[in-house]
Amino acid sequence: MSSLSARKSAPARTPAPSRRTLSDRATDLILSDYFVLYMSLAYVAALAPFLPTLLAPGNVVNVLSNMWPLLVVAIGQTFVLAIAGIDLSQGSVVALTSVVGAMLITTAADPSVLSKAPIWGVVVTEAGGPLAGMTGGILLAILAMLIVAALVGLLNGAAIAALNMPAFMVTLVSMITISAFAIWLTQSENIAQLPDPYVQLGKGDIVSVYIGAKAESQLPRREVYSFVTYAMVIALSVAVAAHILLNRTVFGRWVLSIGLNRKAAEISGVPVRRVIVAVYVISALCAAIGALLYSARLEAGRPTLGEGTFLLDVIGAAVIGGTSLFGGKAKIVWTFFGVLFFVLLSNTLNLMNLSSFQVDMVKGGVILGAALLDVLRTRLMRETRR
Amino acid sequence: MNLLTKTTAAALVAAAGATLGGQASAATICFAFQDLETEFWVAGHKAITTTLTEAGHTVIERNANEDANRQLEQVRDCIAQGVDGIIIIPQDGESAVTIVGEAQDADVPIAVFNRPPTDLSRGIIVVADNATIAEAATDYVVEEALAKASGDAKLNALIIVGDLGDPNAVGRKDGFYAAINKHADRFNVIEVASEWDAATALANLEAAVTATPDIDVMFTSSDFLFPTIRSVLEPRGMWKKTGEEGHIPLAGLDGDATACQLIKDGYVSATGVQDLYFEAESAMNAILAAIDAGETQPNQVIPDPGFALTQSNLAEREMDMWGCVLLSEGFLNK
Numbered sequence: 001m002s003s004l005s006a007r008k009s010a011p012a013r014t015p016a017p018s019r020r021t022l023s024d025r026a027t028d029l030i031l032s033d034y035f036v037l038y039m040s041l042a043y044v045a046a047l048a049p050f051l052p053t054l055l056a057p058g059n060v061v062n063v064l065s066n067m068w069p070l071l072v073v074a075i076g077q078t079f080v081l082a083i084a085g086i087d088l089s090q091g092s093v094v095a096l097t098s099v100v101g102a103m104l105i106t107t108a109a110d111p112s113v114l115s116k117a118p119i120w121g122v123v124v125t126e127a128g129g130p131l132a133g134m135t136g137g138i139l140l141a142i143l144a145m146l147i148v149a150a151l152v153g154l155l156n157g158a159a160i161a162a163l164n165m166p167a168f169m170v171t172l173v174s175m176i177t178i179s180a181f182a183i184w185l186t187q188s189e190n191i192a193q194l195p196d197p198y199v200q201l202g203k204g205d206i207v208s209v210y211i212g213a214k215a216e217s218q219l220p221r222r223e224v225y226s227f228v229t230y231a232m233v234i235a236l237s238v239a240v241a242a243h244i245l246l247n248r249t250v251f252g253r254w255v256l257s258i259g260l261n262r263k264a265a266e267i268s269g270v271p272v273r274r275v276i277v278a279v280y281v282i283s284a285l286c287a288a289i290g291a292l293l294y295s296a297r298l299e300a301g302r303p304t305l306g307e308g309t310f311l312l313d314v315i316g317a318a319v320i321g322g323t324s325l326f327g328g329k330a331k332i333v334w335t336f337f338g339v340l341f342f343v344l345l346s347n348t349l350n351l352m353n354l355s356s357f358q359v360d361m362v363k364g365g366v367i368l369g370a371a372l373l374d375v376l377r378t379r380l381m382r383e384t385r386r
Numbered sequence: 387m388n389l390l391t392k393t394t395a396a397a398l399v400a401a402a403g404a405t406l407g408g409q410a411s412a413a414t415i416c417f418a419f420q421d422l423e424t425e426f427w428v429a430g431h432k433a434i435t436t437t438l439t440e441a442g443h444t445v446i447e448r449n450a451n452e453d454a455n456r457q458l459e460q461v462r463d464c465i466a467q468g469v470d471g472i473i474i475i476p477q478d479g480e481s482a483v484t485i486v487g488e489a490q491d492a493d494v495p496i497a498v499f500n501r502p503p504t505d506l507s508r509g510i511i512v513v514a515d516n517a518t519i520a521e522a523a524t525d526y527v528v529e530e531a532l533a534k535a536s537g538d539a540k541l542n543a544l545i546i547v548g549d550l551g552d553p554n555a556v557g558r559k560d561g562f563y564a565a566i567n568k569h570a571d572r573f574n575v576i577e578v579a580s581e582w583d584a585a586t587a588l589a590n591l592e593a594a595v596t597a598t599p600d601i602d603v604m605f606t607s608s609d610f611l612f613p614t615i616r617s618v619l620e621p622r623g624m625w626k627k628t629g630e631e632g633h634i635p636l637a638g639l640d641g642d643a644t645a646c647q648l649i650k651d652g653y654v655s656a657t658g659v660q661d662l663y664f665e666a667e668s669a670m671n672a673i674l675a676a677i678d679a680g681e682t683q684p685n686q687v688i689p690d691p692g693f694a695l696t697q698s699n700l701a702e703r704e705m706d707m708w709g710c711v712l713l714s715e716g717f718l719n720k
Contacts, residue, residue, distance in 0.1 A: 059463070059466040061466075222465065222493045294455060298454055302454065307453075308451065308453050357451075
């Protein structure tokens with residue numbers, strides 16, 4: 001029986017609601033799917049009186065906008081964590097695929113910047129990339145990004161599944177190698193001049209709203225807020241698809257069973273190696289979609305995307321959501337709430353005018369807290385099952 | 387009072403006091419910078435924050451820690467907080483374009499300090515004339531190298547290039563080549579990439595000097611790399627003062643305190659100087675003027691002509707260089 005079903009069955013084993021103790025209720029709360037959401041709401045409620053900007057429409061829009069690319073990448077990491085693995089190469093896949101996409105569709109390139117790059121004259125010229133201005137060029141570029149990512153995921157997965165190499169080592173090597181390759185491709189330069197429809201995928205609005213009376217004939221732009229964006233639609237589509245895949249299909253059960261006990265899964269007939277390879281491919285594909293959103297919002301393919309504390313954000317968000325580092329416990333909705341909390345945390349720390357170093361230290365502390373909470377939840381779950 | 391409030395801010399407040407003090411009301415300015423890795427950025431940061439604060443304005447500081455995406459998010463947060471204006475030191479020229487567009491689309495005036503966007507048509511852009519300054523500094527060391535050279539022998543000129551995603555680095559490289567190309571038949575050029583990173587510069591410079599030990603003239607695109615250059619040249623017996631056998635004419639660009647000390651000591655022959663105080667003051671004045679005028683999308687390029695401080699004009703122009711001002715206040719001893 002998976003831990004998920006154990007979690008669901010927990011309330012049924014407790015006595016009638018009227019006789020439940022405070023401790024039982026606390027246990028239920030901690031084990032609830034919505035624990036991190038409740039925590040986020042409590043966090044906002046506690047800080048809102050001191051940070052009036054927190055609930056301002058513009059700030060809410062920022063929080064949501066910052067969520068989407070991180071959510072997509074964290075979803076990929078969730079699959080990997082679910083099999084008790086880790087994918088350190090996601091940041092480098094973001095960098096590489098952002099470069100690959102940009103070099104294919106850039107509409108112009110500056111020779112003084114890129115002429116030393118190996119892609120100059122082969123892929124990119126002063127007139128741009130080979131797919132610039134072509135009908136369906138952007139779709140082809142996105143397809144190329146996905147193919148490149150899938151290849152990386154395939155290599156990672158094959159090394160881990162077939163050669164039984166540690167995921168940490170394999171993806172660490174991938175991270176270093178792919179990152180260096182991305183930097184070599186452009187000699188560390190960014191590829192800008194991306195076509196507008198591509199940029200819109202990262203920062204374009206589908207629906208904008210104005211909150212207030214129709215008093216003015218011309219609305220100030222800073223009072224018109226993004227409501228539904230292309231990035232939101234893409235990220236939520238990925239989230240829904242991933243939710244169905246992980247939590248509503250046999251494949252998802254295989255993933256979780258491998259995380260719970262790989263040997264037991266093998267004995268039970270789960271195609272463990274194929275599932276592991278597929279999981280790393282999914283992780284890399286999510287990183288490529290994240291690259292699409294990041295490069296579009298920054299209007300450039302950047303070989304340094306995904307460096308620095310990016311992985312801390314990705315893994316931190318998944319773990320805060322409740323995905324276990326020990327494997328076997330993962331839900332996309334948890335990751336969604338984890339990303340929400342993590343982005344909220346960054347946003348509020350910024351609003352408190354803390355330095356970036358303090359922000360990172362607090363983030364690190366929160367992730368540590370989330371890891372400890374994971375241990376607590378696992379113990380509570382075991383006790384509830386008894 | 388620290389060294390900058392004594393001289394920098396005092397000079398700035400005195401000089402710009404009429405302008406800044408004349409603002410109708412206290413403004414809230416978001417100052418978003420990419421990092422404070424070099425003396426130039428530290429001094430620029432201090433000049434801007436101290437002067438604005440002392441003039442009664444509120445400064446919200448945001449350090450992106452060299453992450454362009456984080457800087458974009460920080461600027462968006464500033465806009466949501468309702469700041470009156472933004473001053474940024476962007477990560478690179480491309481992200482600067484995006485961030486300037488983001489601010490202007492939200493009707494918030496924005497000024498870019500020193501590192502210009504690749505598109506100069508939007509925003510208040512304060513930028514040094516990197517090409518001219520670099521050319522002036524390189525001219526000096528080229529002449530020194532040619533004077534030392536025997537006959538028509540071909541000389542090796544080495545340039546440490548910055549991150550070419552930064553228009554400043556491109557301008558400096560162009561300036562170097564403009565000077566070299568005046569004597570194109572006399573020089574082989576060796577390019578060493580630094581990506582504005584000391585470790586990268588160290589590795590690449592070691593490789594280049596090992597491959598070509600006979601360097602006749604050297605230009606670094608930023609003064610912050612002088613300690614790196616020294617660490618490569620000194621063990622090879624190539625770190626010599628002017629007049630000593632084996633001296634390599636060295637030039638840089640920025641005008642920091644280390645460069646000033648090295649020029650005085652005779653190790654460095656020239657450095658291109660960006661007028662940091664002029665740039666900081668111009669950015670502040672322009673953004674405050676735009677806020678006062680209710681101008682939400684001011685577009686203006688403010689050039690800093692700069693100059694080259696050399697062994698020859700050191701006596702007259704020393705105190706025009708911000709790094710020498712800091713040096714005189716004991717900056718390197720702190």
